[in-house]
Amino acid sequence: ELIYLSVFAVIAAVLFSSLLAYWLMPNIQWNLGMLIALFSMLMATDAITVTSVFHQFNLPERLKIYVEGESLLNDITALILFYFVALPLMGEGMAGVNGIDLVILKVLVLSVLVGSGVAGIGFLGLKLIHDPFEQVLIIYLVSILSFVVAEHLHVAGILSILASILTFQYLVDRESRSCNRAGAKQVDALVTDSQSYYSSILEVMRDIPAITGEELWAFKKEAYYIGLFANAVVFISIANLVHVEQILHYSEEIVIVFLITTGTRLLFSQGLLLIRDVPRRWSTVLTFSGMKGGLAIIMAHSIPTDFAYYSLFQGVVVGIVILSTFIYTLILMGYLTWQKRAFDNDRLDKEQLSIDQMTHTIQGAIEKDVLTGAYNPVVFEEILNSEIMRAQRYKLELSLIMVRFDEAKEAQSRPLLKCVSQLIQQQMREIDIFGRLSRNQVAVLVPSTALQGGLIFQERLERSIGKHCTEQGECTSIQIAVVELSEGDTTEMFIEHAETGLRVIKV
DSSP: HIIIIIHHHHHHHHHHHHHHHHOOOTTOOOHHHHHHHHHHTTOOOOOHHHHHHHTTTTTOOOHHHHHHHHHHHHHHHHHHHIIIIIIHHSTTTTTTTHHHHHHHHHHHHHHHHHHHHHHHHHHOOOOOOOOHHHHHHHHHHHHHHHHHHHHHTSSOOOHHHHHHHHHHHHHHHHHSSSSSOHHHHHHHHHHHHHHHHOHHHHHHHHHHOOOOOHHHHHHHHHHHHHHHHHHHHHHHHHHHHHHHHHHHTTTTHHHHHHHHHHHHHHHHHHHHHHHSSSOOHHHHHTTTTOOHHHHHHHHHTTSSSOTHHHHHHHHHHHHHHIIEEEEEEEHHHHHHHHTTHHHHHHHHHHHHHHHHHHHHHHHHHHHHTTOOOBBHHHHHHHHHHHHHHHHHTTOOOEEEEEEEEGGGGHHHHHHHHHHOOOOOOOOOOOOEEEEEEEETTTEEEEEEEOHHHHHHHHHHHHHHHHHTTTTTSSSGEEEEEEEEEEOOOOHHHHHHHHHHTTTEOOO
């Protein structure tokens, strides 16, 4: 279904929209390259806007996968059509099919190689730096350098950025899935003794963790704040590109193209009904999830400035971005609110319930930490994000009890960690969630509980630890903290508040 929505439907929509535009706007001297360029730009949707809207509603998971997956993957199809088909057809001396094929192959291969190569170098740099702020800067430098190098080689800079981000994410995710990674304090010993165990520097680099569990939350916090800043810069930059006079001058063309793109998106989203037995209302959601964003404007500015219809394309693309952002968003939110009960029924469909139950059974076997019985850090992070969003949306109370063990006493920490974990689970209610934050940190998420209730949990836990775990290790090596979620807190801020309040346990 995703391949249909993000590949076949996009290509078909571009071709069908091109035919309609050629017929409805005969005053413009169209050629095939111009038509494909215009509508491939307008098929790239804004995944951030779509995701933001969907997070405000409780929708079926399959529908979320369709919409969010399509909004991400159709950007790739649009980029390929724009850079590898439209621009060569618009250029001079590219009339031959063989010439176009050669350019497409060259640009595609070089763009991917440049992006992947820069991402690999950045990943190695990430292993040598353990300051979260500097790690975030490396990721931004990877994107910038991949674009600069690609443009210097006269290939697709945007595609190179996409390749670098995907490669970088793959490398980091692959390492994150590795179990029992050594912390930063073990790296020095690893390098010192490397002559006895490794035959090359590359093997040493391979075993140095890019991001340890202890650095993950700090890294996410820095990324969150820099991401907000970068997002603000993007919107300011887009605002500087908007010229009201230009939009008014091409208002007729903007309205025609907007109706064409909306109609074709509605038409080809109906194809999902033929592939999968889903309610017709899902296709309506898919239609109005097609908000355009910054990528369309970036692609528009990739067109050569000496192009005869350069001003027209700029005005139309910016106008469509503005119209789709406001009109689609308002219609989509209104429709989701109006059909809320119907979407709730879709979510509770028997087939969906059986899938959820099977998934829950399988996940229960692989998501728990063997030593502690707690959710592993990756799963606990997802649960934490979900609970925070739910608490913020419905104004619910939410508390977190964090327990940290001294890394310097690892030999004692392991049995102590197991003992404390057992005591924590004895104190928990059915709705409480026990998870592992890192190698030496665990936490209990306590829904519908204010700070006072969290403090009572903490006191009971401290008494139990003092009574049962003193033989397993020094209780002074344990720190504990309780924190209540405040309005506006993100996951990173919530964790940071808990870490700030850590104190040595009282027994």
